[in-house]
Amino acid sequence: MSYNEKTISKENIFNGNIIALDVHTVELQNGKKSTREVISHPGGVAILAFTDKDTILLVEQFRKPVEMNLLELPAGKLEYGEDPETCGIRELEEETGYKAKKFSYIGKIVTSPGFCNEYIYLYKAEELIPGEMKLDEDEFLNVKEVKLQQVKVDILNGKIIDAKTICAIGMVSI
Amino acid sequence: MSYNEKTISKENIFNGNIIALDVHTVELQNGKKSTREVISHPGGVAILAFTDKDTILLVEQFRKPVEMNLLELPAGKLEYGEDPETCGIRELEEETGYKAKKFSYIGKIVTSPGFCNEYIYLYKAEELIPGEMKLDEDEFLNVKEVKLQQVKVDILNGKIIDAKTICAIGMVSI
Numbered sequence: 011m012s013y014n015e016k017t018i019s020k021e022n023i024f025n026g027n028i029i030a031l032d033v034h035t036v037e038l039q040n041g042k043k044s045t046r047e048v049i050s051h052p053g054g055v056a057i058l059a060f061t062d063k064d065t066i067l068l069v070e071q072f073r074k075p076v077e078m079n080l081l082e083l084p085a086g087k088l089e090y091g092e093d094p095e096t097c098g099i100r101e102l103e104e105e106t107g108y109k110a111k112k113f114s115y116i117g118k119i120v121t122s123p124g125f126c127n128e129y130i131y132l133y134k135a136e137e138l139i140p141g142e143m144k145l146d147e148d149e150f151l152n153v154k155e156v157k158l159q160q161v162k163v164d165i166l167n168g169k170i171i172d173a174k175t176i177c178a179i180g181m182v183s184i
Numbered sequence: 185m186s187y188n189e190k191t192i193s194k195e196n197i198f199n200g201n202i203i204a205l206d207v208h209t210v211e212l213q214n215g216k217k218s219t220r221e222v223i224s225h226p227g228g229v230a231i232l233a234f235t236d237k238d239t240i241l242l243v244e245q246f247r248k249p250v251e252m253n254l255l256e257l258p259a260g261k262l263e264y265g266e267d268p269e270t271c272g273i274r275e276l277e278e279e280t281g282y283k284a285k286k287f288s289y290i291g292k293i294v295t296s297p298g299f300c301n302e303y304i305y306l307y308k309a310e311e312l313i314p315g316e317m318k319l320d321e322d323e324f325l326n327v328k329e330v331k332l333q334q335v336k337v338d339i340l341n342g343k344i345i346d347a348k349t350i351c352a353i354g355m356v357s358i
Contacts, residue, residue: 012253013246013324023198024205026221028299031198031205034248044322046248047200049223051299072187073297074208074220079186080297087298117340119347121295122302123247123254125202125225130347148218150187162358166291173293173304173347180354184336 013039015046028052028087051128055098056085056174058116058182059108059135064158067106068175071151081154081164082172085130094118094131102135106153107143110135119177132178187213189220202226202261225302229272230259230348232290232356233282233309238332241280242349245325255328255338256346259304268292268305276309280327281317284309293351306352 015036024031030050038044059067068081086101088094095113103109116132145151156164161179164170189210198205204224212218233241242255260275262268269287277283290306319325330338335353338344 012244015246015248017248026207027219028221029223033200036248038322039324042322045201047202048249049203049300050249051296070186072189073294074189074191074210075222075224075299075301076294076297076303080294082297117342118345119350120247120250120254120345121347122225122300123250123256123346125249126223126296126300127249128296129250129345148212148216150213165355165358168291171292171294171303172297173295173351176293176351176354177347180350180358181339184339184354184357 015039015044018043047125049126049128051126052090053088053094053129053131054085055088055094055101055131055133056083056178057098057102057133057135058083058178059102059106059110059138061138061155065155066158066161067108068154068156068161069105069151070154071149080172081156081170081175083175083178084153085174095133098131098133098135103141104144105151107141108135108138109141111137111139116178116181119174121173130174132174132181134182189213189218192217221299223300223302225300226264227262227268227303227305228259229262229268229275229305229307230257230352231272231276231307231309232257232352233276233280233284233312235312235329239329240332240335241282242328242330242335243279243325244328245323254346255330255344255349257349257352258327259348269307272305272307272309277315278318279325281315282309282312283315285311285313290352290355293348295347304348306348306355308356
């Protein structure tokens with residue numbers, strides 16, 4: 011058995027640079043009404059980039075919502091309508107200064123499906139060659155080469171907490 | 185080197201039942217200003233509950249933001265100030281009808297740290313005993329027992345895409 015919730019009406023609250031917010035009034039399975047607060051996000055891409063078979067690239071950057079510096083896979087937002095692989099290739103080069111001769115799809119995830127429609131497409135990049143780093147004007151980050159084994163240790167000890175990063179490592183390990 | 189972004193001013197856009205939205209004007213590392221759209225969420229808990237050593241509980245429910253039914257770990261939102269373990273024990277029983285004699289911490293994740301402060305605390309539940317299922321009045325879900333090996337296959341084939349679910353499976357597997 012599967013369910014559905016039909017939107018009866020929708021109020022647009024906000025349209026920002028990154029996200030939009032609508033409140034849907036929905037009809038539930040039992041005929042009653044409820045509201046759903048829904049964030050729209052263009053989605054993104056994250057890249058598990060191997061500098062050798064045991065070492066990956068991570069980026070460290072300040073994340074305002076959690077008020078701390080996080081270690082994450084290189085990643086970026088999709089332009090609306092953009093092909094995820096094209097976006098991944100671009101973002102890898104812009105954030106880390108590397109291009110990849112081999113770029114392959116790992117899978118996709120939804121980050122917070124209870125209130126947000128964000129999908130993140132995960133790719134593996136291998137056989138890296140130098141390219142040109144080019145950060146957005148409000149983007150500041152450190153690129154780090156970290157042994158895959160150390161990344162796993164840091165996931166288990168709570169130093170790496172970013173969901174897309176843990177998902178990608180998990181998906182190439184299970 | 186680590187970074188920081190100081191909030192100069194903040195505009196509150198929305199305060200809903202689940203999320204709130206503020207737009208921060210921040211001062212960047214280079215002294216320039218930018219804005220950050222920040223969703224506040226109380227955070228949540230998800231539970232990897234084993235009915236035997238090879239089998240876990242998943243719940244299937246409709247997720248309005250992505251307009252589909254998803255298979256996920258049993259999970260729930262924290263009340264503000266609530267202890268995550270207490271929340272996890274409660275949500276496991278309410279969503280699945282099971283209590284656990286053994287409840288242990290796996291780790292925590294941030295789901296979308298670029299625009300949202302949501303943390304999800306992950307727990308492992310073992311030695312399950314019958315309790316009382318009690319869903320919210322706008323909550324409809326199917327509880328399923330799925331072999332752990334099948335869960336891994338479904339993560340890799342794209343049938344399971346929920347980030348917290350993939351993170352928990354990854355963290356007990358790496």
